[in-house]
Amino acid sequence: MHQFIIAFARWVQSTHLGVGILESTWAFPYVQLTHFTGLSLFIGTTLALDLRLMGVGKKSQTAAQLADSLFAWNWLGFAIGITGGFMLFSTAALTYVANPSFDVKLSMLIPAGLILHIVNQRKVRTWGETTETPGIAKLAGFVELLLWLSVVSAAVLIPYFAAEP
Amino acid sequence: MPCRRRTANLEQFRISVLLLGLVIAFPGTAFSHHGTVGYDFAKTVTLHGTATSFDWVNPHCLLHMDVKDENGSVQRWTLEMSAPSMLARRGWTKDSVRPGDDVTIETHPAKNGIPLGISSGNSYVLKAVVNGKVLPFQ
Numbered sequence: 654m655h656q657f658i659i660a661f662a663r664w665v666q667s668t669h670l671g672v673g674i675l676e677s678t679w680a681f682p683y684v685q686l687t688h689f690t691g692l693s694l695f696i697g698t699t700l701a702l703d704l705r706l707m708g709v710g711k712k713s714q715t716a717a718q719l720a721d722s723l724f725a726w727n728w729l730g731f732a733i734g735i736t737g738g739f740m741l742f743s744t745a746a747l748t749y750v751a752n753p754s755f756d757v758k759l760s761m762l763i764p765a766g767l768i769l770h771i772v773n774q775r776k777v778r779t780w781g782e783t784t785e786t787p788g789i790a791k792l793a794g795f796v797e798l799l800l801w802l803s804v805v806s807a808a809v810l811i812p813y814f815a816a817e818p
Numbered sequence: 819m820p821c822r823r824r825t826a827n828l829e830q831f832r833i834s835v836l837l838l839g840l841v842i843a844f845p846g847t848a849f850s851h852h853g854t855v856g857y858d859f860a861k862t863v864t865l866h867g868t869a870t871s872f873d874w875v876n877p878h879c880l881l882h883m884d885v886k887d888e889n890g891s892v893q894r895w896t897l898e899m900s901a902p903s904m905l906a907r908r909g910w911t912k913d914s915v916r917p918g919d920d921v922t923i924e925t926h927p928a929k930n931g932i933p934l935g936i937s938s939g940n941s942y943v944l945k946a947v948v949n950g951k952v953l954p955f956q
Contacts, residue, residue: 674876676912678902681876708830744876812852817896817934 716781
């Protein structure tokens with residue numbers, strides 16, 4: 654499996670996409686912009702729902718209503734974020750797979766983060782019918798919040814765990 | 819009855835504030851860069867050697883060169899530079915330094931003594947002479 658990951662990383666790094674962005678005079682910041690905009694949209698709407706599951710803002714709408722209105726933005730953000738993220742990954746794939754912080758980030762994201770996120774989004778339809786969410790919903794929201802904050806923390810620590818150039 | 823609801827709300831409010839505080843306490847978002855704190859900006863050393871490669875890459879261009887010290891042993895130095903966009907703005911190109919070129923370049927060395935230095939940032943480019951020709955610097 655490890656050999657496959659190395660081989661995949663080596664291949665991705667050699668594609669026109671990867672090399673092109675890596676050596677471009679102007680494109681790199683825009684690729685970063687894509688990733689950061691997408692992840693901000695995704696994490697922002699995810700945390701809003703998690704906080705609502707925990708009871709924050711319960712006077713304005715039910716958790717189910719909030720989840721419903723945020724759903725499209727949430728997954729649009731994810732799609733944009735992962736597009737930008739893959740493009741960044743492609744510029745230096747081998748260094749990323751060798752980076753322990755990147756490893757931790759991805760391993761928390763897939764499958765834990767995504768699965769808990771999808772579970773919460775489905776369950777909120779029943780949990781969030783009333784103003785007050787059940788105890789399990791509060792716990793699920795809290796755990797998901799911690800999980801995503803950990804993913805983001807691991808992500809911002811990536812440069813600090815890169816091998817010397 | 820009104821008192822009980824207020825207690826429940828206060829409990830919720832306290833937990834929310836605590837959690838919000840934890841969220842805000844994550845300063846990591848500001849540090850999307852490894853920073854330059856590992857370099858000694860009070861020191862400028864001049865290296866003379868042969869370039870082995872000049873990586874014209876984002877987010878930092880890298881110049882690798884072999885430097886012979888007083889004892890005759892060769893050290894492989896890595897010099898961090900700014901992004902291609904920033905160097906291009908100053909007049910550098912990806913061919914400004916080629917493998918095999920004779921290079922004399924200034925750098926701020928790493929504090930821990932390894933053969934690593936920084937030779938340009940967003941507001942400066944240290945002096946580099948390649949095959950006798952002075953590259954744009956400020």
